[in-house]
Amino acid sequence: MYKTLLVFCTTFTVISNVSAAQNYQGFDYPNKATNAISITFDDARHSQVDTGLAILNKHHIKATFYVSPFNIKERLHDWKKVVTTGHEIANHTSSHLCTGNFEWLRQQSLSLEQTSLKWLEKDILDAQRYIIKHLGVTPRAFAYPCGNTFIGRGLETQSYVPLIAKHFDTGRTWLDETANNPNFTDFAQLTSLRIDDMTFEEVIAMLKQHRENNSWIILAGHEIGEKGQYTTDAAMLEELIQYIKDPRNGYWLGTVSDIANYIKRRRKPF
Ligand SMILES: [Zn+2]
Incomplete structure (x- = not known):
């Protein structure tokens, strides 16, 4: 019995190794880059237009801004x-809307635990209409506030990922532990890695950790200025952009929708 089990286990290990090897398929990006980023x-925090925009434009790189109308309204001219x-x-x-564990939301009786898919869909489409009307573009990408993807509680919990898959090409979460495998990742739940409150050295170490499988790394931040809990350090950002742009480092930099469209056309799903 033991011998049979051993043979079975060995065979299973070989099969699973073969299957893992078959599962990995390389992915080619433009300019022979090994990773997309x-x-x-x-x-739409004000420091993004006050501090961040000049840095991005100086280096001619394009970023993706996930915006809410309440902040855009105050700086419409700058967002144009x-x-x-x-x-x-x-x-x-x-x-x-996020989990009501955030005190400032729960006090207004507003939270993902207390809402419905219908309410949330209207809230998302209201933002869509505002952006189309005032900025003249139609968003194809979405980011889940606080990275939360649910409504309700316990047995009544529902995912709102299908809602995002219905209305957008991509949905991005927050505070993840992995990058996106281009041949596998779900475009409605793209992962992201935090760059707030990090030094250049810490970000580079994080990038090196997540380069496997020709991954697409999505970096995410909030304020741009002096390093803090929700602030991406402006000097770090500039240094990081220069690092990413250096072809010797093997990154292809693009907006979320540009890279998603590229991957969708070429991926070999397994
Ligand atoms: Zn947010």
Whole structure:
């Protein structure tokens, strides 16, 4: 019995190794890059147009901004400049609803635990209409506020990922532990890695950890200025852009929608 089990286990190990090897298929990016990378910022915080835009434009790179109308309204003129300089504008809901464990949301009796898919769909489409009307672009990408992808609680919990898959080409989460395998990742739940509160050395170490399988690495931040819990350090960002642009480092940099479209056309799903 033991012998039979051993043979079975050995065979299974060989089969699973073969299957793992078959599962890995390389992925080719433009300019012989080994990885794709996107730089993204959430919430349309004012420091993104006050500090970040000049850095991005100076180096001629395009980022993806996941925006909510309540912040755009206060700086509409500046956000129009973000559009005209070729950056991607994406949807981040109207209400920025997250789990009610965030005190400031729960106090208003507003939270993902307390809402419905119908309410949330309207909230997302209201943001979409605002962006189309005031910025003249139609977002194809979405980021889940706080990275939360559910509504309700316990047995009544529902995912709102299908809602995002219905209305957008991509949905991005937050605070993940992996990059995206181009042949495997779900475009409605793209992962992202935090760049807020990190030094250049820490970000480079993180990038090196996530280069396997020709991954697509999506970086995500909030404010841009002096390093802090929700602030991407401006000097780090500039150094990082120069690092990513250096062809010797093997990255193809693009907006989320540009890279998603490229991968969708060429992926070999398994
Ligand atoms: Zn947010």
